[in-house]
Amino acid sequence: MAKRFDVAVVGGGIIGLAVAWRARQAGLSVTLLERQGTGEATSRVAAGMLAPVAEVEFGESGRRVLDLGLRSAALWRSFAAELEEASGIEVGLRRSGTLVVARDADEARELERQIAFRDSLDLSTERLLPSAARELEPALAPTLRLALQAPDDHSVDPRLVLAALRRACELHGVVVREHAPVAGVEYDGERVTGVRLEDGDSVLAGQVVLAAGAWTSDLGLPPGASIPVRPVKGQILRLRDPAGPGLLNGVVRFHGGYLVPRGDGRYVLGATMEERGQDLHPTAGGVYELLRDAHELVPGIEELQIEELSVGLRPSTPDNAPVIGPGALDGLVWATGHHRNGILLAPLTAELVARELTGAVAVS
């Protein structure tokens, strides 16, 4: 007779790992099923910006994502400390702030609109003239026209967070199964009873958390129980300054991309936004545009070594807001659709889902 878990988490990206860790901490028995290795897909490619203010978008769902983002950003410091303590791995949280810059008159006009929008939401930002922006980041090109400072938008190194979460899960007794792609959710007509693996094996579980990101639609769910998640392709470069750190101090965002310093001379330059299905290939056009824009803005990147080109698939819902909480089937819990905000929203998502899972257990 196969062991039955309280919870099966489908997906071993940052969301699945954080959920599994929190659920296990809450006393549940947990298994996590990952189609590749944990953290090897989108999470590993992410730049790791914790930027609810810089990222805020107009409209109702933008407001909802902002609310989640601000709540999760507020959790990050203690989440990181607790995770480092649990795992023994530093996660590279850098409290450096973010600068959003405009390079020409058109971008400056748009940035004024963005500043006014953030003012209307009472978000803590500052409007900086080029001289002040270049005092903060001397590497910025003199052609700079205007900047917005978001002093509380920080960054973390997702690869370190993934290693720490993986370690914390293992130390706490989460049963992590890699290279175990899930074919579908088992349902007895009343509630979910576990998942079926592609190799034919079944995993029994009282509740199933779907954290499969851009692969969500590959899971065979009964009609009506599914939600539409599409992959949004992002190409991203990892750069390294052979001269060491110092070219940039904080995160710099511009129309079409961003540069995130890791503090050790490494930088992440991202990212395209492309609707191309599950295409994982970097392209000449995508890399060209990222390098062109970054080079125009920070000419000094010319000397940086390219350590890696990679592609991530953001899991995106029709309104680009995440789906967190109970699904249409009893025992099914969603934790996907985090779009550009998976790293930022991981602590809050894990907390909300763990609450849902333990609440449900108490009732059953």
Add this chain to the structure above:
Amino acid sequence: MAKRFDVAVVGGGIIGLAVAWRARQAGLSVTLLERQGTGEATSRVAAGMLAPVAEVEFGESGRRVLDLGLRSAALWRSFAAELEEASGIEVGLRRSGTLVVARDADEARELERQIAFRDSLDLSTERLLPSAARELEPALAPTLRLALQAPDDHSVDPRLVLAALRRACELHGVVVREHAPVAGVEYDGERVTGVRLEDGDSVLAGQVVLAAGAWTSDLGLPPGASIPVRPVKGQILRLRDPAGPGLLNGVVRFHGGYLVPRGDGRYVLGATMEERGQDLHPTAGGVYELLRDAHELVPGIEELQIEELSVGLRPSTPDNAPVIGPGALDGLVWATGHHRNGILLAPLTAELVARELTGAVAVS
């Protein structure tokens, strides 16, 4: 007592492998010593243009390289056929011709000068107006100003050539030793007696061929017996058209780079020329400039996938002409300094060196 070879070839790039194959065919016992795996350094990165006419440079050493290049280009067809026969591996020789293009008035003026120069040397080229050039290569941007066609400048796939040479060497009994870096040449005061490996081992040989390319100066040679070879860094991209072949038919060269179609939808985009020692890192600036220039000239490359970024170190002498033939010590033979022309010059170099080696044996 260690086995003594007639010849020890130092370096397992295309030159070393071709020399070893030809020397073995001539009846000599041959060992080849390579610091990494055969063909893993510069040769593997090369684009594989066989372009003596497009590459010809002004000046005396340019004339000498042209002469060698034309002679070797004339050998390539039979060299490829014989190598394919010997190895069972097709080497991807494409008789597609080369187009050298000018994108603006300055480049067009320079190209007129280049056309006149080739006319003065009686080289077979044709001056093409933009309309004629775009008939040959419809993917070229309409901004094109002028083109030079070199109908006999072709290309080959160096990675296939390397695999074929490696196989032919093994089938013919060349003793190939990989990961066997050579520390120096053994010299008894009268003639060379072999080489000394970094691990302390010695290899006895009647003659030593130095084909170590950009690593030539790492070999401990007696003062006066050495020649100055410096590495010239080239960054290069390998692209792939998911739509298959057809974007470009032949080689296209432009100021600062070239695009070489492989005929199966893959393209090589190269290459920077940088004096940076043995630095093997691709950089943001190098890749940016290659993509920018290629994109301006062939906008359709935007959609191509980037399969690889790599760096090769061209072995270059002060006048950029190769050094082929006997060295200052008896029994020492040079086959290095091929700069941008290693693939083109491999058949001729191998023939010349094999002649030198067998001639010397006959005398000793």
